[in-house]
Amino acid sequence: MSFPDVRLRRLRQSPAVRGLVRETSLEPRQLVLPLFVREGITEAAPIGSMPGVAQHSLDSLRTVATEAAEAGVGGVMLFGVPAVRDAQGSGADDPKGILNLATEVLAAEVGDALVVQTDLCLDEFTDHGHCGVLAADGSVDNDATLERYTSMALAQARAGSQLLGLSGMMDGQVGVIRKALDAEGFTDTLLLAYAAKYASAFYGPFREAVDSQLTGDRRTYQLDPGNRREGVREAVVDEEEGADIVMVKPAMAFLDVLREVRDTVHIPVWAYQVSGEYAMIEAAAANGWIDRRASVLESLLSIRRAGADVVLTYWATEAARWLRG
Numbered sequence: 001m002s003f004p005d006v007r008l009r010r011l012r013q014s015p016a017v018r019g020l021v022r023e024t025s026l027e028p029r030q031l032v033l034p035l036f037v038r039e040g041i042t043e044a045a046p047i048g049s050m051p052g053v054a055q056h057s058l059d060s061l062r063t064v065a066t067e068a069a070e071a072g073v074g075g076v077m078l079f080g081v082p083a084v085r086d087a088q089g090s091g092a093d094d095p096k097g098i099l100n101l102a103t104e105v106l107a108a109e110v111g112d113a114l115v116v117q118t119d120l121c122l123d124e125f126t127d128h129g130h131c132g133v134l135a136a137d138g139s140v141d142n143d144a145t146l147e148r149y150t151s152m153a154l155a156q157a158r159a160g161s162q163l164l165g166l167s168g169m170m171d172g173q174v175g176v177i178r179k180a181l182d183a184e185g186f187t188d189t190l191l192l193a194y195a196a197k198y199a200s201a202f203y204g205p206f207r208e209a210v211d212s213q214l215t216g217d218r219r220t221y222q223l224d225p226g227n228r229r230e231g232v233r234e235a236v237v238d239e240e241e242g243a244d245i246v247m248v249k250p251a252m253a254f255l256d257v258l259r260e261v262r263d264t265v266h267i268p269v270w271a272y273q274v275s276g277e278y279a280m281i282e283a284a285a286a287n288g289w290i291d292r293r294a295s296v297l298e299s300l301l302s303i304r305r306a307g308a309d310v311v312l313t314y315w316a317t318e319a320a321r322w323l324r325g
């Protein structure tokens, strides 16, 4: 009796063998924790649609960033929620604006232990909620927005951000910001370009997290979910413009894009497991429908397997602790 000749199960026979042949690794250093800091609060304020995630005060921000560093997480990505907004998003490049203040605090507190990163986009700072400034006809003005981004980039670099997350999806943002940073001597400030950022329904809970003022949608600047080639093209253009890293976002609904981007560019590729992905797993786990820890780790492993070198995830600290056992 010699059938079957090929026995694939040989590689799955024990934890030790499986461990030896596992193709994809997941390590704390490959995780980045997004954090929200809100102006004018003194205690963390929970976000209802993201159980376990909160808008932070400067104090509670320091605490969670320190916990992330202690767990071995590779970086934190800061988002600001200002008390006042206007059409230009003036709080974004004000050195005393909440995001820049928080960056200074974290650079001093955990800047040696992990990479302090900042989201570079206007949507949290504008009263209309768009990622750029508006032209007279109400459309998002690409080139006028680039001027605002440049000023924001310099403010963030001065505050001590080591990596700028360019998430606004304006054409030319990488090249223009790189040039401006270099001219001011910030040649070491890293640029993460949200190359393939899709106009996604999975950002829902994030809008609560930043008290978004948006009415309408972002379909004139974020990618159409039906387009894979266009996502790859965005990544190629961003690499040419000088991006150090490119991002695919969201992660789980765009794993095919992630794989193709990984196979196309020659720089690190990151993926953002967004608020809606987090909320879905938390909600199913809270109902007892899936095993929370196993689902979280499987989701992260899948994103790594599809090609992400690093994953931005709201579970970063907790997952890092699990991984360290």
Ligand code: PBG
Pocket (backbone or CB within 6 Å): 119, 121, 122, 123, 124, 131, 167, 168, 202, 203, 204, 205, 206, 207, 218, 273, 274, 275, 276
């Ligand atoms: C925009 C921005 C968004 C997210 C990160 N940056 C939302 C959007 O484009 O509407 C979403 C992140 C998430 O859902 O977790 N600056």
